[in-house]
Amino acid sequence: xxxxxxxxxxxxxxxxxxxxxxxxxxxxxxxxxxxxxxxxxxxxxxxxxxxxxxxxxxxxxxxxxxxxxxxxxxxxxxxxxxxxxxxxxxxxxxxxxxxxxxxxxxxxxxxxxxxxxxxxxxxxxxxxxxxxxxxxxxxxxxxxxxxxxxxxxxxxxxxxxxxxxxxxxxxxxxxxxxxxxxxxxxxxxxxxxxxxxxxxxxxxxxxxxxxxxxxxxxxxxxxxxxxxxxxxxxxxxxxxxxxxxxxxxxxxxxxxxxxxxxxxxxxxxxxxxxxxxxxxxxxxxxxxxxxx
Numbered sequence: 001x002x003x004x005x006x007x008x009x010x011x012x013x014x015x016x017x018x019x020x021x022x023x024x025x026x027x028x029x030x031x032x033x034x035x036x037x038x039x040x041x042x043x044x045x046x047x048x049x050x051x052x053x054x055x056x057x058x059x060x061x062x063x064x065x066x067x068x069x070x071x072x073x074x075x076x077x078x079x080x081x082x083x084x085x086x087x088x089x090x091x092x093x094x095x096x097x098x099x100x101x102x103x104x105x106x107x108x109x110x111x112x113x114x115x116x117x118x119x120x121x122x123x124x125x126x127x128x129x130x131x132x133x134x135x136x137x138x139x140x141x142x143x144x145x146x147x148x149x150x151x152x153x154x155x156x157x158x159x160x161x162x163x164x165x166x167x168x169x170x171x172x173x174x175x176x177x178x179x180x181x182x183x184x185x186x187x188x189x190x191x192x193x194x195x196x197x198x199x200x201x202x203x204x205x206x207x208x209x210x211x212x213x214x215x216x217x218x219x220x221x222x223x224x225x226x227x228x229x230x231x232x233x234x235x236x237x238x239x240x241x242x243x244x245x246x247x248x249x250x251x252x253x254x255x256x257x258x259x260x261x262x263x264x265x266x267x268x269x270x271x272x273x274x275x276x277x278x279x280x281x282x283x284x285x286x287x288x289x290x291x292x
């Protein structure tokens with residue numbers, strides 16, 4: 001008889017929700033599409049040799065002068081919107097994933113440090129967290145990018161500095177509960193080093209809420225990055241994300257060329273919805289008290 005492991009229970013609970021399964025499959029398809037953008041995209045929208053300015057602003061389904069069919073239309077520069085969306089999706093997901101992963105690492109270390117040391121160390125870290133969380137994340141990111149400048153790396157740094165506080169507060173609160181438990185007392189009695197107790201015993205038990213918040217924060221990071229790019233302070237025009245693609249077509253919405261902004265907007269919306277649905281269901285699984 002197969003053992004009922006936590007992983008098996010998690011998978012079974014996740015598969016019990018048809019909506020979560022659909023969102024998960026959609027998210028998997030989006031991630032694979034972004035990962036293999038160079039293979040899937042019918043055109044490299046940033047290769048000038050593949051772009052013809054004469055094919056600019058073609059309606060969806062129109063065949064260009066070179067025989068290439070623009071299924072989702074083209075923008076004013078003659079770029080295939082489908083290909084531009086696939087490449088833009090890759091930038092958005094890459095930036096958000098790297099930023100959230102780094103923010104998790106920073107937040108976990110500082111949260112564990114605050115819980116373990118207490119005193120002025122905990123006070124200093126948590127007051128910084130409180131001050132940062134008192135400001136809107138988009139405003140903080142705007143101020144940071146105004147100082148750092150444009151660039152994918154600058155956006156990642158800004159998102160890390162915006163999001164680490166969420167994880168630090170969560171880890172600190174969960175770690176304070178775990179530190180008072182018997183298994184930590186037994187580890188201390190065995191004269192284990194403090195770092196081993198924190199990272200080998202306490203950290204694995206505070207991961208469930210961190211994973212839930214990380215899922216939500218990936219969606220928030222994508223939305224913030226899209227907002228920054230839409231405002232013109234995010235990624236450069238040579239590496240446009242979905243937000244910058246939406247901004248590029250914003251001026252043409254009232255002229256009938258809706259597809260330049262509309263389809264990237266739909267792609268962004270579908271991505272955020274899939275991530276939020278999956279994150280919401282994962283939260284319910286890891287916290288049975290919140291199940292509906």
